[in-house]
Amino acid sequence: MTAIRDFFRSIGDAWDGLHPNVRRAIGVAVLVFFIVLPFFFTAGGTFIDNATRALAYAVMALGLNVVVGFAGLLDLGYVAFYALGAFTIGWFGSSFYAQVNHGKGLHIGVTGVTGQLPGIHFNFLLVLVAAVIVCAIFGVLIGLPTLRLRGDYIAIVTLAFGEIIGRVAINGDSLKPFGYAVTAGRQGITPIDSPDLPGLASFGPLDLRPWYWTALGMALLSLFVSFRLRDSRLGRAWIAVREDEVAAASMGVPLVRTKLLAYATGAGLGGMAGAFFAAYFNTVNADQFEFSFSIFILAMIILGGLGSIWGVVAGAIVLSYINTYFIPNTFKSLPHHIGLNFDLTDLSFGIFGFLLVIMMVLRPQGLIPERRRKLELTEGVGAGDSEMPIEVSV
Amino acid sequence: MPAPPDFDLHSDSERGLEAASIPVRATRAAPFEAIQRFLSRYGLIIVLLALPLAFMASDLAHGHGFAHILENLKDGVSNGAIWALVAIGYTLVYGIIELINFAHGDVFMIGSFVSFGMWGTLGVTLGTGTLGRVGGLIVAGAIAMIACGSLNVMIERVAYRPLRHAPKLAPLITAVGFSFILQNVGLEWLGGSQHGVDDLVDAQHILVNIGGVHIINADVLAIGITIPLVLLLVAFVQNSRLGKAMRATAQDPEAARLMGINVDHTISLTFLLGGLMAGAAGLIYALYNTTIRFDQGFEAGLIAFTAAVMGGIGNLQGAVLGGLIIGCIQQISDDRINSTWTPAIVFAYLILIMVFKPQGLLGEETREAG
Numbered sequence: 227m228t229a230i231r232d233f234f235r236s237i238g239d240a241w242d243g244l245h246p247n248v249r250r251a252i253g254v255a256v257l258v259f260f261i262v263l264p265f266f267f268t269a270g271g272t273f274i275d276n277a278t279r280a281l282a283y284a285v286m287a288l289g290l291n292v293v294v295g296f297a298g299l300l301d302l303g304y305v306a307f308y309a310l311g312a313f314t315i316g317w318f319g320s321s322f323y324a325q326v327n328h329g330k331g332l333h334i335g336v337t338g339v340t341g342q343l344p345g346i347h348f349n350f351l352l353v354l355v356a357a358v359i360v361c362a363i364f365g366v367l368i369g370l371p372t373l374r375l376r377g378d379y380i381a382i383v384t385l386a387f388g389e390i391i392g393r394v395a396i397n398g399d400s401l402k403p404f405g406y407a408v409t410a411g412r413q414g415i416t417p418i419d420s421p422d423l424p425g426l427a428s429f430g431p432l433d434l435r436p437w438y439w440t441a442l443g444m445a446l447l448s449l450f451v452s453f454r455l456r457d458s459r460l461g462r463a464w465i466a467v468r469e470d471e472v473a474a475a476s477m478g479v480p481l482v483r484t485k486l487l488a489y490a491t492g493a494g495l496g497g498m499a500g501a502f503f504a505a506y507f508n509t510v511n512a513d514q515f516e517f518s519f520s521i522f523i524l525a526m527i528i529l530g531g532l533g534s535i536w537g538v539v540a541g542a543i544v545l546s547y548i549n550t551y552f553i554p555n556t557f558k559s560l561p562h563h564i565g566l567n568f569d570l571t572d573l574s575f576g577i578f579g580f581l582l583v584i585m586m587v588l589r590p591q592g593l594i595p596e597r598r599r600k601l602e603l604t605e606g607v608g609a610g611d612s613e614m615p616i617e618v619s620v
Numbered sequence: 621m622p623a624p625p626d627f628d629l630h631s632d633s634e635r636g637l638e639a640a641s642i643p644v645r646a647t648r649a650a651p652f653e654a655i656q657r658f659l660s661r662y663g664l665i666i667v668l669l670a671l672p673l674a675f676m677a678s679d680l681a682h683g684h685g686f687a688h689i690l691e692n693l694k695d696g697v698s699n700g701a702i703w704a705l706v707a708i709g710y711t712l713v714y715g716i717i718e719l720i721n722f723a724h725g726d727v728f729m730i731g732s733f734v735s736f737g738m739w740g741t742l743g744v745t746l747g748t749g750t751l752g753r754v755g756g757l758i759v760a761g762a763i764a765m766i767a768c769g770s771l772n773v774m775i776e777r778v779a780y781r782p783l784r785h786a787p788k789l790a791p792l793i794t795a796v797g798f799s800f801i802l803q804n805v806g807l808e809w810l811g812g813s814q815h816g817v818d819d820l821v822d823a824q825h826i827l828v829n830i831g832g833v834h835i836i837n838a839d840v841l842a843i844g845i846t847i848p849l850v851l852l853l854v855a856f857v858q859n860s861r862l863g864k865a866m867r868a869t870a871q872d873p874e875a876a877r878l879m880g881i882n883v884d885h886t887i888s889l890t891f892l893l894g895g896l897m898a899g900a901a902g903l904i905y906a907l908y909n910t911t912i913r914f915d916q917g918f919e920a921g922l923i924a925f926t927a928a929v930m931g932g933i934g935n936l937q938g939a940v941l942g943g944l945i946i947g948c949i950q951q952i953s954d955d956r957i958n959s960t961w962t963p964a965i966v967f968a969y970l971i972l973i974m975v976f977k978p979q980g981l982l983g984e985e986t987r988e989a990g
Contacts, residue, residue, distance in 0.1 A: 294789075300789050300793075302796070371971060371975040374975070374978075375974065375978065377789070377792075378789075379974055381789075381792060382720065382929075382974065383970075383971055383975070386967035386974075387967075389922070389963060389967050390964045390967050390968060390971075393960070393967075394964065396960065397958075397961060397964075518800070521800065524796075528793060572804070572807055572812070573804050573808070576800055576803070576804025576807075578797075579796070579797040579799065579801040582800075583794045583797040583798060586791075586794045587778075587779065587782045587783065590783075590786060
């Protein structure tokens, strides 16, 4: 553990010691590296597939990090925004509402075959914006009831909302508020329009590179939003609320607005990634909006380090690869080698649960801790009352 | 039932701090305030009565009489007895360390699985005679209770005790982690699909018919196990030395420590008691529904937690009352609306209670919900 800590600390120190121009140059070089990366791999291969998913998960994790990491509001219902984002593209980017406009459909900014199909078809970028707006609104709606609550009560209320939205997704085919079903229920909405973006080749299952670049662009946008917000007045307000709500309020931080903006921002990023996933998987499947998804994303930010932006990205990439690559491929035969007979893919969430416990007990600050939080944690141990010693024994 | 014990698990020590966050309401107009006071006192009761009363009215309007709704309520109470036992575990643990023991629902699931496994080990099947079945049930129940109790204690030792001084979110996250671990244990144990349990008590057999309400074996089993257990638990918490230590620790851990109470042991004891109740609930659940499933604990845990909050978290009688009420709501929703919507309805109740009356029916304001 100390070795890992020293390693990251030395990297951080070396980075801080560099000239700003050198840092900028390194940043650009890394960016260029990630942009040209897909050219070295097969266009439809597993590498790009896994990389795309990892980037989209990073967007989700960065969104949840705003709520949990920055503002300290434990949201256990983040899957709600995955669902809402996915349904936004299901509503506005598929032939789900085929009766619309007397079967002729409604098209904005789409070309080719999609432009002829019945249903509502908006350009992918418009759908992303719509997903962000829908999710931000729902983020505020879900956030409102939790304003007076604190700590684990927030967790339970958000969890309940997540479960309700999951239920609506499954049973929504029988809900018809204006004569149109809300969801397609367990059947799922499929196919979803493939995106149609300027400057990128056609999106499809054979060439995954455009998907990768879109995900990369979304991840960069989320990173930008995260960094700028963290260093803004709002970001400082979030951290103040996280540390001590009463003190923050008495210092003039408007609690309601600060918290709601955290929910809205986190939800918006989650919705964007949700819409992307739905397009990428080419389906909105109601059964995937489960509580375990919220925990999957939460595990990413816990693993990386709550509040630490680079940590969260690292956590998302690591867990995404464990989930989509290592557990199904590399470690799949492990139980058979040691004489056990079970399928490791069944246990993936047990593994994530184990990871949560281990991380929290042994290294609560995460792999790449946020500097401010690292200070707090070490301070907290020193200031803790001595008559109740912290026993770490596993 | 004995007189309700004075089981106030809430700490007064920090309430002064909490007052800072409670909005000042002095500027509001008087009639508005009266309405608000009325709503805050009776609002929850009105909301809870809405569902059964609405369906009773519709029954009467269609000329069906009271039998149907009474049957619903009877099913609700016996089903709610299971939730009450699980809710006790939440309320005890929350009362003493203010943690939502998220893994508790899955401990309950393990209770069902252990009972099921024990019947297999003991060879109790449908062919066994009455005496053998009763003996098998008692042995399996005792072992399930002990297993769940020790499991709960172990979880506290491994996942919560090291984090006692960490930020509030840390133990909650480990609790969620353990919940997933236990679910996967269940998944590997009996597989991913529903698992049938031998109908050892002939659950659907009608014992008596009181005015159209059928009392079946399963009802008698659920009520017959729950009432003595709850009475024993209440007596223990109220009268025994250890029970006193629990209450003292719940009120103020530091002061309790100064009085010579071993706080760590007391907390372990609390988890043990909660686990014992969950084990018994697991046994009843397996016999009552005759199917068990690895993820039964997730939903059961949330329902039971709703029950604990509804009754006033930290309050034993409240947990039992909440369990029975939530059982009725669930039964009415299953029977009258649609069982696929039941979880959503229960969660909606959870949110409404959390938001508008976080202190619940019998509880007082807590630190979290102030």
